[in-house]
Amino acid sequence: MKKAIVIIPTYNEKDNIVHTVEALSLIIKSQKNWSVEVLVVDDSSPDGTTAVVQKLQKKFSFLHLLVNKKKSGLGGAYLSGMNQAFNKLNADLIFEFDADLSHDPQKIPQFLAKIDQGYDFVLGSRYIEGGSIPKNWGTHRKFLSIFGNLFINFLMLDFSIRDWTTGFRAIKKEVYEAIEKELHSERFSGYTFQIGFLHKALRKDFKIAEVPFHFKDRVLGNSKIGPEYIKNTLLYLMRVRIKEILAMRVVRFAMVGAFGALVQLIALQLWRMIFATEKTFVIANFLSIETAIVSNFIWSNLWTFKDRKLTPAQIPLSFITFNLSSAGSILIQSVIAYITAHTVGLVPVFTVPVINYIVDTGVISAIIGILIGMFWNFFAYNTFIWKKKK
Secondary structure (H helix, E strand, O other), X not given: OXXXXXXXEXXXXXXXXXXXXXXXXXXXXXXXXXXXXXXXXXXXXXXXXXXXXXXXXXXXXXXXXXXXXXXXXXXXXXXXXXXXXXXXXXXXXXXXXXXXOOOOHHHHHHHHHHHHOOOOEEEEEOOOOOOEOOOOOXXXXXXXXXXXXXXXXXXXXXXXXXXXXXXXEEEEHHHHHHHHHHHHHHOOXXXXXXHHHHXXXXXXXXXXXXXXXXXXXXXXXXXXOOHHHHHHHHHHHHHHHHHHHHHOHHHHHHHHHHHHHHHHHHHHHHHHHHOOOHHHHHXXXXXXXXXXXXXXXXXXXXXXXXXXXXXXXXXXXXXHHHHHHOHHHHXXXXXXXXXXXXXXXXXXXXXXXXXXXXXXXXXXXXXXHHHHHHXXXXXXXXXXXXXXXX
16 A cells, blocks of 8 residues: 655644644545555754654554754755655655644545546645635735745746645655755755745656645644745745756857847947948948857857867867858848948938947848847757757
8 A cells, every 4th residue: 555644844833733633633544545644843842742742642653753853944844754754654655734734634635636646746726726715814915825826927937836835735755856855955944945846846847736725824823934935935936047047048049149249249340440431331240240150159169058068179160160050140141231231321320429320220230130140040050060969
C-alpha cells in the first residue's frame, strides 16, 4: 500500500494541534488505497506544543514527531519534515497542512484521487470554482491574497495555476527529489518557500492539478504571516523572473542587437564625418553596419550563444560565415539607405537645430533597416553559425 504523510509545521500551536490530529484521524481510518500518517514538525515551541503531541502519540499510532532544535521557519520546517518523511518514514507522498485547520481534511481523498490519476503535485485552490476565502477577512488581506495571485500570474505569464500562494498541497517523492538541492541552496525565508517550490516544480514540467477548498481562518492562536512575507516574496519573484527573461536566447539576442544598433548609429555619424557628402552616405552606412557586425559577433559568442561558444580555432572561419550570413541584413539596410538618399533625401526630421544634426531621415532609415535586419540575423545565427549541438 502506498504511503502518504501529512506534514504539519507547528510553532505555539498547542491549542490547535489536538483538534487537527483528531480531525485527520477520521480521514485516515477511511482510506483504503493509501496508508496515511501524520508528522508534526515543531520548532521547539515555548508554549509546550511538543509535550501535547507526545501525549497524542500514546493515542494515535499514526502520529510522528520531529522537533527542530531552533526555529527554522515554515520553509525550514517543511524541508526537514520532507527529509524525514521521504528518507526515514518511506513516504511516497507528503501533504503540506496547516496546524489550525485552515485546510479541510475532508479534501484529502480528492487530492489522493488526483495523484492516482497521474498528477505529481496537487494544490488546494481557493480561486477555482468550489473554492473560497473567508468572508470576514479584512479588505487588505483579501487584496493581498487575490491580487497577489493575479500579480504572480501576470509576472510569470502563466495562468495555468490559479492559487500560487496556497499552503495546502500534496507532493510526490519524485518532485521533492528533483528540486531538493535547489530548495536548500535558495535558503527560502518563511512563506516564500511555497511559491519557490511551486515555481521550480513547474519549470521541471511536473504534472500539476488543483482541488477547490474553502479556506477557514484560524480560531485559536495567531497568524504567522508578517510584513516580511510580502517583501521576501516580491524580491524572490522579481529576481527569478529577471533571471529567466535574461536566460531566454531571443532576449539576449535582442539586447546584443540593441547594443549593436547603438554602435551602428554612432559609427554611422563618425563615418559620415569622414565621407562628408550625400553621395557617399551609402558607403558610410555600409561601414557602420560592418562595425556593428563585429560588435554583434563578439557579444553573440560570449553571451547570446554562450552554451554553443566557438573555440578559438573556429572563430576566423565562423566570423567570415557570420559576415556572409549577415549579408541579408546588409542588403536590406543598404537598399533602404539607397532609397532614402535618392528619394526623400537626407533632410532634418525635427525643427530643433541641435537635434537636426543628430536625427534626420538618414538615421530614421538606418533604424528601420536595423529592425528588419534583426529578424533575418536571428534565423541566420541559429542556422549557420551557432548550430545546436547534437
